[in-house]
Amino acid sequence: MDLIIRRPRRKDLLMLRSFLEMTMRHSFKINGIVNAETELFKAIQSKYQDLLEDVQSDGEKHFHLLAMRGDVLVGCMGYGAPNELIRKYMAISSEEHVELKSAYVHPWYKRQGICVTLLRELVKQLQGRGWGEMYLDCGYGLSQPFWEKQFGPASKTLLDHWGPGEHHMIWKVLL
C-alpha cells in the first residue's frame, strides 16, 4: 500500500494520542530508559499539546506531517520553536529559529524509508517558508546513528548528559 503524507486533522487527535503513547513508550523501553513514568508522561503530553496547537492554529504555531498507510498512522514529524536544551547549548532564541521534532515511526514499520520520506517533505515545507537552517536534538542512543547518517556528526554532543555513556546530541542543519 502506498505511503500518503498529509497534515493532521482534528479527528486524528485520538489516534495521535495513542500513537504517541505507543511509540514513545516503546522508544523508552528499547533505549533502556526505565523507572521514568513521570518523564514519559510529560514527554507524551508535551508532544500531544504541540499537535493540538497545530490543529487549532492550522499549522501556524506548530506544524506536523503524518505518514499513513491506508488507515494506519505509521509516522509523524513536526517543527516548531526550539526546545530549552537546544536554545541553551546552541545559544539561540526561540523566535528566530526552528526545531525539527516529534519524529516517530511505528515500530512495525521501521526501516521502510518512512522517516526519510517525512524528512524530505518537512524540509520542503521549511524551505517553502523561507527557513535556511533547522536544529534537532536526540537523546535516544539507538536513534543517534540515524541522524548521523542523515546529517553527519552532531554539531554539539553533551557527553554523559543522561548518565554515564548516555549522550545527548544536537544538530544544526543547513537547508
Ligand SMILES: CC(C)(COP(=O)(O)OP(=O)(O)OC[C@H]1O[C@@H](n2cnc3c(N)ncnc32)[C@H](O)[C@@H]1OP(=O)(O)O)[C@@H](O)C(=O)NCCC(=O)NCCS
Ligand atoms: C529513528 C526513526 C525515526 C527512523 O525511522 P525509519 O522510518 O525506520 O527510518 P528510515 O527507514 O527512513 O531509514 C533511513 C535510513 O536510515 C537507516 N536507519 C534507520 N534507523 C536507523 C538507526 N536506528 N540507526 C542507524 N541507521 C538507521 C535505515 O537503514 C535507512 O538506511 P538506507 O537509506 O541505507 O536504507 C525510527 O527508528 C523511530 O521512530 N525511532 C524511535 C523514535 C525516535 O528515536 N525518534 C527520533 C527522536 S530524536
